[in-house]
Amino acid sequence: MQPSLPKFTIKLKREQKVVEAMTSAKTHRDCKIGEQINIIAPNFSGEQESNLDRRAQDTSTEEKKDDCSDDDHQDCNNAQNQLVVYNPADADSDDIGSQSSRTYSLQNQAYKISPSVGAFTVQCSICFKWRFLPSKEKYEEIREHITEQPFVCEAAREWRPEISCNDEPDIRQDGSRLWAIDRPNIAQPPRGWERLLRIRGFGGSRFADVYYISPSGKKLRSTVEIQRYLLQHPDEAEGVALSRFSFQTPKPLQKNFVKKRTDHVASPDGRVNGTLESSQGSPMSWTRPEANAELQLEMVNYTAPVVEPTDHRTAPCQDPFLKAIDRPTKRSKQPSGHMYNAGCTYGNLQKYEGSRT
């Protein structure tokens, strides 16, 4: 039994994807912070699912395969303490780019939700069930110390007094989301500052961007900019250490989510090096944004989602929290069909990955 390691999940706004982060023993060994990100896209087939929340799903009656073939999440059996950055219904949220927060009711309580990320969950290190977190702030608080202080259901009683490991998980991995591994132990932003994670579209040159919003609303995108800003705004720099800022981003499980640096640019007909790009040529199953648009989270009147012990490898998602709409890409330059082609099954993904260099 290897030591438990953090695992994070992020569900992307309007992308019907969950970016899930977990820490595997391997990555912990290989990486300074020992994190990876697993992204699971729409129509993700359980047959080919990752092992990200295998333990969580093991709480159901279904049987699991033990193929941890992917090097990046091979130590899936140690996936614990997962955090999920999960986006609530954003159908009415056109202010995706804004920094404003919304309030919604979660089990008769009002919680502030970041429009850029949404709701957050964490995986219990005891029962491996996933629990929603009431806020991004709580997520960041837990993430900051997730390694030395693994999350347990009991800790959720802070905002859900009745919760226990005996309750159904709030969320399970299914095929409708994108998974990525977030980084553990990222310092909470200094008081008055906000850390923003923006997920890019499929096939981009990188997976995500991190921004910090200063108390005065200035958006900063690198430590250089922050350092410069602090020098120019000493009133906001007091007690603010650069070490409090981290621009580390989650990493997608779907390895081809991010275009390789050596990848060739696809020609207009979608061909790369004479072959069709995955978005058109692979047998992936895609979810169009229009289809996703009708999927909305139901964060209001929240109760712990009751998930039947069905086979998630084939059954559609029944958890209302798993319903989300996609985050539109502002730049029309990126074909939406390409972007939403992230909705591949895991098997297809691996097949595709196998063709990568």
Added chain:
DNA sequence: GCCACCGGTGGC
């Protein structure tokens, strides 16, 4: 003109 988003690239 602003800015969110994306790509490119140097450095490691």
Added chain:
DNA sequence: GCCACCGGTGGC
């Protein structure tokens, strides 16, 4: 291959 940084650009 990954990260950090920053320039380009299209939508508004």
